Amino acid sequence: MRTVHVHLGERSYDILIDSGLLARLPEIFREYRVRSRLFLIANSQVFKLHGERLLKALAGAGFQATPILIPDGEKYKNLQTLENIYTYLIAQGADRQSTIIAVGGGVTGDLAGFAAATFHRGVPYIQVPTTLLSQVDSSVGGKTGVNHSQGKNLIGAFYQPHLVCIDTDTLGTLPARELQSGMYEVLKYGLIYDPDFFDYLEAHLDDIRSLQPEVIENVISRCCEIKAEVTSMDENEADLRRILNFGHTFGHGLEAAAGYGCLTHGEAVGYGMIAAVLLSERHKCLDAPTVERVIQSICRIGPLPDISSLALDLVLQAMARDKKRLHDRINFVLLRQIGKTVIEDDLDQATLREIWGRIRACR
Numbered sequence: 229m230r231t232v233h234v235h236l237g238e239r240s241y242d243i244l245i246d247s248g249l250l251a252r253l254p255e256i257f258r259e260y261r262v263r264s265r266l267f268l269i270a271n272s273q274v275f276k277l278h279g280e281r282l283l284k285a286l287a288g289a290g291f292q293a294t295p296i297l298i299p300d301g302e303k304y305k306n307l308q309t310l311e312n313i314y315t316y317l318i319a320q321g322a323d324r325q326s327t328i329i330a331v332g333g334g335v336t337g338d339l340a341g342f343a344a345a346t347f348h349r350g351v352p353y354i355q356v357p358t359t360l361l362s363q364v365d366s367s368v369g370g371k372t373g374v375n376h377s378q379g380k381n382l383i384g385a386f387y388q389p390h391l392v393c394i395d396t397d398t399l400g401t402l403p404a405r406e407l408q409s410g411m412y413e414v415l416k417y418g419l420i421y422d423p424d425f426f427d428y429l430e431a432h433l434d435d436i437r438s439l440q441p442e443v444i445e446n447v448i449s450r451c452c453e454i455k456a457e458v459t460s461m462d463e464n465e466a467d468l469r470r471i472l473n474f475g476h477t478f479g480h481g482l483e484a485a486a487g488y489g490c491l492t493h494g495e496a497v498g499y500g501m502i503a504a505v506l507l508s509e510r511h512k513c514l515d516a517p518t519v520e521r522v523i524q525s526i527c528r529i530g531p532l533p534d535i536s537s538l539a540l541d542l543v544l545q546a547m548a549r550d551k552k553r554l555h556d557r558i559n560f561v562l563l564r565q566i567g568k569t570v571i572e573d574d575l576d577q578a579t580l581r582e583i584w585g586r587i588r589a590c591r
Contacts, residue, residue: 230445232452234368235460239388243368243452245445249395250282253356254289260391262354265326266293267317269340271300274332274358277401282331282356293329294320298339302488305335305375307383313343327352327390333359333406334366334493338384341372345387352390358398360410361494364417364451367392369459369472375488379549380480386464394452396444408530409494411436412475414447415525416501417454420474423567425450430525471569474561475500477547478580484546486538495533498526502590506583508562513570522566523590532591540584544577 229246244256266286270279275297286293296316298309317326328351330340337355344353355367373384399407414436418426428446429436435443455472462469479500483491491499505522508514526532547558559573 230449232449232456234388234456236388236463239370239463241389241391243392243394243456245394245396245448245452247396247441247445249393250278250356250398251285253282253393254285254291256391256393257286257291257354258289262291262390263325263327263352264291265322266291266329267296267320267322267326268293268329268331269296269298269313269336269343270331271336272297273300274336278358278398279331298336300335302335302375302483302493305339305488307374307376309339310343310374313339314347317343317347322347322351324348324351327354329354329356330367331356331358332362333357334362337362337367338372338381339374341370341387341389342374342384345372345385350387353387355389355392357392357394359402360399360407360448361413362410363394363396363399363448364410365413365455367394368452368455369469370463379484379546380488382549388463392452394448396439396441396448399439399444404530405492407437407439409492411529412494412498412501412526414451415529416472416474416497417451419501419522419563419566420471420561420569421454421458421567422450423565425454426525426566433525433528470559470571471561473559474563474569475504477558477560478503478543481543481547482535482538484549485542486535491533491535498529498532499535499587499590501526503580503583503587504560504562506586507560507572507575507579508564510579510583511562511572511575513562513564518563518566522563527590534591536588538588540581544580 232243328344330337357363357367370386370388372387373381376382418429432443475497479496483496505519509519
């Protein structure tokens with residue numbers, strides 16, 4: 229088992245990574261002194277795949293575990309679903325001695341984390357991510373929240389988990405599109421932080437796709453290490469942590485404009501990273517061969533959905549409401565070279581319009 233530690237003083241926690249980890253969760257929870265009253269939040273599909281046996285294992289070890297099932301999909305990451313979670317917690321007598329367990333992908337983790345951050349002004353929660361995207365990104369770092377009709381993740385809080393438990397075997401249950409979605413986010417870490425890791429990813433994309441065990445553990449561990457390092461230095465995204473938004477400014481705009489669920493988060497980030505490197509080239513930050521190399525790597529992951537019918541004006545409107553803007557300026561994370569970033573806030577709409585055709589053509 230590999231362990232990555234997130235250093236945040238009293239809010240520090242471990243990320244545990246191994247195959248077959250779900251079966252060992254009862255003993256791990258005992259080791260980490262997890263309280264015995266548990267509320268397991270999952271969607272119905274994930275609950276059938278993983279939740280039912282986890283519930284039985286926890287009950288057999290003396291934990292009182294109650295499931296809370298939520299709808300599946302980004303469109304349900306909203307205040308109504310959150311209120312339903314609160315209502316169930318209240319009805320079941322949850323209190324500050326209870327622990328919330330998030331089992332599933334990023335939507336479940338974000339919802340469960342925000343419920344934990346706000347219920348009784350904060351109860352502990354544990355992330356048990358089951359998708360590649362959530363294992364390498366959303367389960368780590370304490371970002372929790374829900375979407376609003378006006379934009380993605382506009383309502384939320386920074387609230388760190390008590391523990392993150394990653395069972396790599398859960399990736400074998402993912403549809404190909406969901407695995408591919410996570411691979412775009414994986415690529416981001418090499419691009420923004422570690423050129424050697426980017427080289428490794430280029431050489432092992434097929435191994436990731438085929439879930440080669442050693443490669444998968446290497447990739448997840450390195451992504452978590454990078455996010456842990458960045459989060460430890462800038463927990464609340466005041467400075468350095470903003471580099472993790474590479475591809476996300478344009479990506480979130482695409483998600484909102486297309487309608488939640490039309491693009492996966494990873495696919496939107498894939499397009500967002502293409503936009504970011506093209507903007508980097510326009511700003512003379514990045515040379516043309518590197519731009520081509522990055523775009524080829526993104527496209528090698530798999531075909532991106534067709535966005536040719538999407539109006540750029542809708543994307544720009546969504547970006548104008550992005551939570552990452554500062555003083556009415558939209559922040560873009562650009563590349564100076566692979567592993568080095570720069571943040572620009574003086575990009576005008578004309579530049580985005582000029583590259584829009586190239587973005588849509590990259591599939």
